[in-house]
Amino acid sequence: MSAPVRVAVAGLGWAARSIWLPRLAALPGYVVTALVDPDPAASAAAAGQAPGARLHTSPDELDPAAVDLAVVAVPNHAHAAVASGLLRRGIAVFVEKPVCLDEAEAAELADAERLGGAVLLAGSAARYRADVRALVDAAATVGELRHVDLSWVRARGVPDAGGWFTDRRTAGGGALLDLGWHLLDAATPVVGRLDVEHVAATVSGDFVNDPTRRAGWRPDAVARERAPGDVEDTVRAFLVTESGVSVALRASWASHEARDTTVLTVEGTEGVARLRATFGFSPHRVGGSTLTTTRAGVTDELDPVDEPVGREYDRQLEELPALLRDPRSRGVAIAEARRAVALIDRIYTSARTVEPTAARTGSRS
Missing domain, CATH: 3.40.50.720 (NAD(P)-binding Rossmann-like Domain)
Structure with a gap:
């Protein structure tokens, strides 16, 4: 050993x-x-x-x-x-x-x-979830890829309100950089490299400074005497890859919904695979995970893939020692990060054209 x-x-x-x-x-x-x-x-x-x-x-x-x-x-x-x-x-x-x-x-x-x-x-951690891995397997059965829909919408869950998480200088961005990074990472095994040709996006900040929308599962999410948050709490983006696959992305720290819900949908020429779950640690969860495939109007529910909240982090740590020893790991994470930040910057750049004030949108300016 x-x-x-x-x-x-x-x-x-x-x-x-x-x-x-x-x-x-x-x-x-x-x-x-x-x-x-x-x-x-x-x-x-x-x-x-x-x-x-x-x-x-x-x-x-x-x-x-x-x-x-x-x-x-x-x-x-x-x-x-x-x-x-x-x-x-x-x-x-x-x-x-x-x-x-x-x-x-x-x-x-x-x-x-x-x-x-x-x-x-x-x-x-998203790609280490058992239900995401099951979705990747199911997506391989739906034929040639046409569209992917990625959504993570929280009922309320603005992290560390008034702290570094909602300050663009220290956070770098809001819901896109936080939740959106996970969504894009989860989509990578399905879509492959996201070589994006077209980007259109909007961002908004309707909830980021609302004290009732703070993340209740974080003990550090308390009222602070600091400047109002200037990052977005919601991003909506539509991407088209160079191969013609479309990707719809929505990430929201807070919303009008009753529960936090993550929905990943993969559409192909032969069918649709859909995962409905809740990522993260929020107590405002939907009940468990469901994974379905739909073909010609018939929907089949696949075997449950539920696991304890946070199990994906255990799995990530379990796999780290092998990656640490493998010389092929060198450069991989940085190459993936480069592509991710380039795409995120393009989404933010597209969102700059949206006119509502920066105080409400949290857009980069």
């Missing part, structure tokens, strides 16, 4: 304490040896989840000889800087989505991976 992967967790906010540290502690293939955060309160809150781990205030304090992998869970705007610094020192990194915010940051990460000799692995 191989030795456990020695892990440092950089950034000790909600994601680290609620998602990564409990799972790293539960899996025998890992041991958390270091915790990194400049905030003493965050370090103190996380210390009990990793007994014996050394506490640091900066990633620069990590010893490359004592760490096999660093999980980067800092705010979005710091992802590339922290990850590239670690990579240059020869420390492999697992970066929470979004991996980076623009092409310049992607180039920085690519250089750091090449120069340091360590690998960058990326976090986007």
